Amino acid sequence: xxxxxxxxxxxxxxxxxxxKFVPETLMFALKELEDTYDQLKSxxxxxxxxxxxxxxxxGRPSPLYFADRLTKHYDGxxxxxxxxxxxxxGAHKINxxxxxxxxxxxxxxxRIIAETGAGQHGVATATVAARLxxxxxxxxxxxxxxxxxxxxxxxxxxxxxxxxVDSGTATLKDALNEAMRDWVTNIDDTYxxxxxxxxPHPYPMIVRDFNSIVGRExxxxxxxxxxxxxxxxxxxxxxxxxxMGIFYPFxxxxxxxxxxVEAAGSGIETGKHAAPLNDGHPGILHGAxxxxxxxxxxxxxxxxxxxxxxxxxxxxxxxSNLKDSGRAIYLAVNDKEALDAFHMVTRLEGIxxxxxxxxxxxxxxxxxxxxxxxxxxxxNVSGRGDKDINTVATMDGISLD
Amino acid sequence: MIRLERxxxxxxxxxxxxxxxxxxAGDPDISTTLELMHQFVLSGVDIIELGVPFTDPxxxxxxxxxxxxxxxxxxxxxxxIFSLVEEFRSKDSxxxxxxxxxxxxxxxxxxxLESIHERGTDAVLIxxxxxxxxxxxxxxxxxxxxxxxxxxPTTDNDRIQKICMSSSGFIYYVTLxxxxxxSNLNEDEIQKNILNIRNSTNLPVLAGFGIKTASDARALxxxxxxxxxxxxxxxxxxxxxxxxxxxxxxNYLNEISAAINP
Ligand SMILES: Cc1ncc(COP(=O)(O)O)c(C=O)c1O
Numbered sequence: 001x002x003x004x005x006x007x008x009x010x011x012x013x014x015x016x017x018x019x020k021f022v023p024e025t026l027m028f029a030l031k032e033l034e035d036t037y038d039q040l041k042s043x044x045x046x047x048x049x050x051x052x053x054x055x056x057x058x059g060r061p062s063p064l065y066f067a068d069r070l071t072k073h074y075d076g077x078x079x080x081x082x083x084x085x086x087x088x089x090g091a092h093k094i095n096x097x098x099x100x101x102x103x104x105x106x107x108x109x110x111r112i113i114a115e116t117g118a119g120q121h122g123v124a125t126a127t128v129a130a131r132l133x134x135x136x137x138x139x140x141x142x143x144x145x146x147x148x149x150x151x152x153x154x155x156x157x158x159x160x161x162x163x164x165v166d167s168g169t170a171t172l173k174d175a176l177n178e179a180m181r182d183w184v185t186n187i188d189d190t191y192x193x194x195x196x197x198x199x200p201h202p203y204p205m206i207v208r209d210f211n212s213i214v215g216r217e218x219x220x221x222x223x224x225x226x227x228x229x230x231x232x233x234x235x236x237x238x239x240x241x242x243x244m245g246i247f248y249p250f251x252x253x254x255x256x257x258x259x260x261v262e263a264a265g266s267g268i269e270t271g272k273h274a275a276p277l278n279d280g281h282p283g284i285l286h287g288a289x290x291x292x293x294x295x296x297x298x299x300x301x302x303x304x305x306x307x308x309x310x311x312x313x314x315x316x317x318x319x320s321n322l323k324d325s326g327r328a329i330y331l332a333v334n335d336k337e338a339l340d341a342f343h344m345v346t347r348l349e350g351i352x353x354x355x356x357x358x359x360x361x362x363x364x365x366x367x368x369x370x371x372x373x374x375x376x377x378x379x380n381v382s383g384r385g386d387k388d389i390n391t392v393a394t395m396d397g398i399s400l401d
Numbered sequence: 402m403i404r405l406e407r408x409x410x411x412x413x414x415x416x417x418x419x420x421x422x423x424x425x426a427g428d429p430d431i432s433t434t435l436e437l438m439h440q441f442v443l444s445g446v447d448i449i450e451l452g453v454p455f456t457d458p459x460x461x462x463x464x465x466x467x468x469x470x471x472x473x474x475x476x477x478x479x480x481x482i483f484s485l486v487e488e489f490r491s492k493d494s495x496x497x498x499x500x501x502x503x504x505x506x507x508x509x510x511x512x513x514l515e516s517i518h519e520r521g522t523d524a525v526l527i528x529x530x531x532x533x534x535x536x537x538x539x540x541x542x543x544x545x546x547x548x549x550x551x552x553x554p555t556t557d558n559d560r561i562q563k564i565c566m567s568s569s570g571f572i573y574y575v576t577l578x579x580x581x582x583x584s585n586l587n588e589d590e591i592q593k594n595i596l597n598i599r600n601s602t603n604l605p606v607l608a609g610f611g612i613k614t615a616s617d618a619r620a621l622x623x624x625x626x627x628x629x630x631x632x633x634x635x636x637x638x639x640x641x642x643x644x645x646x647x648x649x650x651x652n653y654l655n656e657i658s659a660a661i662n663p
Contacts, residue, residue, distance in 0.1 A: 020531060021504055021529045021530060021531075022459075022529055022531070023528055023529060023551065023553075024531065024532060024550070024552060024553045024564075024575065025553040025554070025555050025575060025578060027531055027555070027556065028556065028560075029555070167466055168456060168470075173457065177457050177458075180459045181460075181461075181462070181580045184459075184578065184579055185578060185579040185580060185583065186578070187555060187578050188578070283505045284504050284508065284529070286457075287529070294505065294509070297478045297479060297480075297509055298455075298479075298506040298510070299473065300456040
């Protein structure tokens, strides 16, 4: 399995997936980014700066926390939580933006753009842009602007401009389309901070590398806490950045099971979901080849998920390769299961997970009997749920006004 | 492909510039597209570029995006577009037809693409495939259609050479940094870049993106082998499709045609 860790290849492919499928105008910017990253990724000053930012600005390392009551509830393996929800701004997304903003700075870019679904990546981008005093524009589907209104306001408070995108399905994929259009137009002075392990090469690699701090910490922490690597790691998968960040450092340790969890929306069988790895087939969207929800004519299908951050028809190319190779498996849980898990974890552990993260917790129901009581499994708590309380209240039929 | 070569040879012989017109197939419906194609030719258009609608057309500005949406709403599939071209050929055997779209829809129809030359299509232009890849590289087996590539103001010399090597038909020079329908043309830069491209290829070099007025078209045709007009036409199609009276477009095309070949 060693070779899985050495990907992507120089063309940006993870096996059959990935690549650079973009309009010509962007090719130069991707090359510029690739060269810059290549040069800086082993530069001691650059790495030191990132370490310092992750420690003092983000608040890393994030704890590995034993979920005592959740473990008792399931009466199965020991359940540990990797607490990315405790990061500054409340999710794993900041790990990536802290790194990419330094690339932008090194490249002399003055203007920052990003897409966002749940708004966490928008907040994380606006945060690092504010810190460096850079102009910042966030693209967000109009439907997501509605359901993640708290984050929209946070982004504005941080001095960034929010552009609501009405085209297509008015969700994350359309925000990405619009960010790409902005980038083509303002290519000379603009840096595009993609928020997941998606998009054309080198983004899937760069976003993975910056998020891999999570998995690297977990290697040390698991030895420290239970003197072994975990039996399994469970993470939700939208584009797949929190999952890739915690999986990647363990890809060459086959004894560690890697379990991704997609959004089944109203249920896989209804077709109304956001689970390309479970119910899509390979195609090309947003610059990379990967599993994709599409019809027989190659048109992208509308997605459905209660969670804005998972409501995306594609997935990072490295996940497609991990799936095909069998190194990782991908489950899917529906809206109701995720909502139930949200309430359960909040009540049992005093930790309110993001609705995205709630999908990872809900997978526990699908895994009962798969592990021994002395096993240790880790759930990546990709973010906290404050942003979702309006959605949860609505789904529970409660008015907050 | 042979139609494209013949067309450019005859334009050259007569010292004329090419007028390429873009419209989205199936906007507002396939039969209107067929009528427009024939009328375009009568109005001075040399080459027709048919946009293949896609749900996520990232290189398009709002006008053409909306046209893609309308065509999809009318359930336009690539297969219907192949048939449309076939039907167009029953009355017009000479005007080259190019399909311009996004790779995912082409790959979903890769089998059918193997024989589209027999159904009258001359070339494809796939916006989100880097120009140095051949059609074969991306899984399309058809040596009888031309593969037209984009070169943009940000393409470096190394890539220009590679792209020219794997292109056929003509080179499509994207005149601006931006999406279709934008308007920030910089003539000096365009001229310099087109001259530079000519060092790497003998293929005709056409200019497109952002050309709106007869004077834009005239200026750019003087420094290229022809111009592509898109968003203006698509906008007029939208505006006029309620009454289905497209005379305004034909007048406009006649005016452009006169401007580039006075
Ligand atoms: C808390 C949280 N988890 C997960 C995701 C999904 O993204 P990814 O799959 O890239 O980790 C998001 C995206 O917005 C998020 O906010």
